[in-house]
Amino acid sequence: MYVDLTLGAAGHLREMAGRLTPGGVAVGVDRDARAVEQARIQLQSVSYARVELHLVQGNFGDIGEIMARLGLTKADRVLMDLGLSSDQLETSGRGFSFLRDEPLDMRQDTDQQLTAAEVVNDYSQAELERIIREYGEERQARRIAEAICRRRNARRIERTEELAGIITAAVGGRRGRTHPATRTFQAIRMEVGDEVGQLTRGLPQVAELLAIGGRLAIITFHSLEDKIVKGSLKPFSRHGGRTDWQIVRLGRVIRPDTAEVRGNPRSRSAKLRVYEKVRVTKAEAE
Numbered sequence: 505m506y507v508d509l510t511l512g513a514a515g516h517l518r519e520m521a522g523r524l525t526p527g528g529v530a531v532g533v534d535r536d537a538r539a540v541e542q543a544r545i546q547l548q549s550v551s552y553a554r555v556e557l558h559l560v561q562g563n564f565g566d567i568g569e570i571m572a573r574l575g576l577t578k579a580d581r582v583l584m585d586l587g588l589s590s591d592q593l594e595t596s597g598r599g600f601s602f603l604r605d606e607p608l609d610m611r612q613d614t615d616q617q618l619t620a621a622e623v624v625n626d627y628s629q630a631e632l633e634r635i636i637r638e639y640g641e642e643r644q645a646r647r648i649a650e651a652i653c654r655r656r657n658a659r660r661i662e663r664t665e666e667l668a669g670i671i672t673a674a675v676g677g678r679r680g681r682t683h684p685a686t687r688t689f690q691a692i693r694m695e696v697g698d699e700v701g702q703l704t705r706g707l708p709q710v711a712e713l714l715a716i717g718g719r720l721a722i723i724t725f726h727s728l729e730d731k732i733v734k735g736s737l738k739p740f741s742r743h744g745g746r747t748d749w750q751i752v753r754l755g756r757v758i759r760p761d762t763a764e765v766r767g768n769p770r771s772r773s774a775k776l777r778v779y780e781k782v783r784v785t786k787a788e789a790e
């Protein structure tokens with residue numbers, strides 16, 4: 505069984521499904537209902553006679569429950585390709601990009617309550633500053649939070665262009681090649697999507713879901729995600745006597761080469777790590 509927990513446009517799942525032996529099971533999960541619908545269309549050519557395909561709208565933080573509902577256990581391969589899809593960034597109209605003037609929404613799951621407009625307008629200045637500093641790794645977090653609060657005292661901030669303008673004015677223009685709003689937009693998106701919480705909850709469930717010999721490949725884009733991946737899998741990386749398995753990392757961290765970054769600039773901060781669930785014999789455990 506192959507499982508893609510960040511289905512997106514189904515590019516990876518199509519590849520994975522093509523490698524399954526007949527009768528194999530492919531599962532795709534995404535919290536964005538629109539991604540799941542588009543993936544369904546993309547995967548129409550996958551032979552249902554050959555592969556049992558399940559596409560599910562849901563959070564990978566609930567993956568244990570999702571798989572239990574499907575009655576499936578023991579994944580041979582699990583993929584997590586974190587972050588945003590190109591569709592969400594470029595065409596969803598949900599305000600993920602400061603390059604387009606859109607409502608401040610930033611929800612991947614449009615059924616959830618919290619939106620970017622609520623974070624920007626209703627969080628305290630201290631909370632805003634913390635989020636921008638921690639999730640955005642933004643050194644000017646205080647100045648940006650102050651500027652946002654000053655503006656919102658006059659009227660609610662509802663659109664991306666206005667927010668990007670406030671941030672640019674607060675930090676004083678472009679720094680190198682990065683737009684001044686990049687880090688703050690990333691921080692707000694991570695807060696709206698509870699990205700840290702979902703990853704922290706999901707990874708132990710993935711460790712349980714893997715079959716012995718099963719592998720997790722995870723692509724991260726942010727140093728905080730790297731920290732969570734390492735921290736959440738660490739308790740499983742040593743045999744604690746509770747189980748007859750442990751999680752080990754295979755090989756080194758894989759980064760894109762210059763040619764890949766040239767073709768796909770958004771891959772520049774990507775890191776791919778691969779983990780395997782291995783059986784621990786009694787002798788090894790002792």
Ligand SMILES: C[S@@+](CC[C@H](N)C(=O)[O-])C[C@H]1O[C@@H](n2cnc3c(N)ncnc32)[C@H](O)[C@@H]1O
Nearest residue numbers: 510512513514515516534535563564588589702
């Ligand atoms: C980088 S894209 C994946 C692209 C995909 N690998 C492909 O081949 O097209 C990330 C996807 O993960 C989804 N996602 C992010 N966090 C999620 C979560 N907690 N649970 C489920 N899906 C999530 C997003 O909605 C987005 O569609």
